[in-house]
Amino acid sequence: MDVSVRPAEEGDFAAVAAIYAASVETTAASFELVAPDVVEMGRRWREVVEAGCPFLVARAPDGVIVGYAYARPFHERAAFAWTVEDAIYVAPGAERRGVGKLLLSALVDAAARAGFRQMIALISSGAGPASQRLHASLGFAMAGRITAVGFKNGQWHDIVYMQRELGAGSSTSPA
Numbered sequence: 001m002d003v004s005v006r007p008a009e010e011g012d013f014a015a016v017a018a019i020y021a022a023s024v025e026t027t028a029a030s031f032e033l034v035a036p037d038v039v040e041m042g043r044r045w046r047e048v049v050e051a052g053c054p055f056l057v058a059r060a061p062d063g064v065i066v067g068y069a070y071a072r073p074f075h076e077r078a079a080f081a082w083t084v085e086d087a088i089y090v091a092p093g094a095e096r097r098g099v100g101k102l103l104l105s106a107l108v109d110a111a112a113r114a115g116f117r118q119m120i121a122l123i124s125s126g127a128g129p130a131s132q133r134l135h136a137s138l139g140f141a142m143a144g145r146i147t148a149v150g151f152k153n154g155q156w157h158d159i160v161y162m163q164r165e166l167g168a169g170s171s172t173s174p175a
Contacts, residue, residue: 003066003099005106008045008055015065016057017041019091028126028157029089031150048072053084054110058099066094069103071111074120082117082174088134100134108138112166117174119166124150125158132160140164 008016021035036044048055048070055070071084086107090099111119121140123131132142140162148156 003058003060003102005056005058005102008057008068008070010042012057012065012068013038013041013045015091016045016068019065019068019089022092023089028124028150028152028155029131031124031152031157033152045070052114053116054107054114056103056106056110058090058094058103060094064091066091067099067103069107071107071116071119074118082115083120084111084116084118085120085122086111088131096130100131101137104134104138108164108166115175116166117169119164121160121162123160123162125160126150126152132162135162135164138164 017036017038020030020041024030024032024035045055051073053071053073056068057065058067060066067088067090069086069088071086074080074083074085086104088100088103088107090103108119119140120143121131121135123135141164143161143163145158145160147158149159150157
């Protein structure tokens with residue numbers, strides 16, 4: 001699929017909210033039970049950007065937003081300041097067409113440029129092996145699994161942790 005990736009803008013959040021709502025309402029890729037509205041998605045975007053993290057959208061040639069990805073602080077404690085968690089969502093109908101890989105690759109690059117040293121993926125077993133394969137294809141390694149921690153759609157779901165270094169990773173102290 002021919003798409004371009006750019007930083008998200010204020011006007012993107014109707015599309016972002018719709019993409020996320022489809023995931024919340026039909027899958028266990030997200031553990032949210034009620035999809036947030038456009039206003040809440042805009043608030044989350046501002047929070048991510050104010051933390052110095054990237055929030056990107058994938059745009060088809062016709063201007064339609066077909067996916068989004070962002071990194072957010074992994075934890076609020078100061079020692080985690082150089083570690084981010086990723087999130088990637090692709091619009092229904094645009095899956096398995098390279099959008100997720102393009103977004104994740106751009107997100108990894110943007111987070112590294114922003115000075116982050118580690119990226120963590122928390123992947124629900126409800127997202128299936130496709131998300132694990134996507135992350136592995138871009139250098140993420142299995143870091144652990146916690147079992148039966150989310151209950152959604154009538155069943156328990158695990159979380160798989162995957163991780164990759166960004167930039168200098170752990171080879172030097174952060175600036």
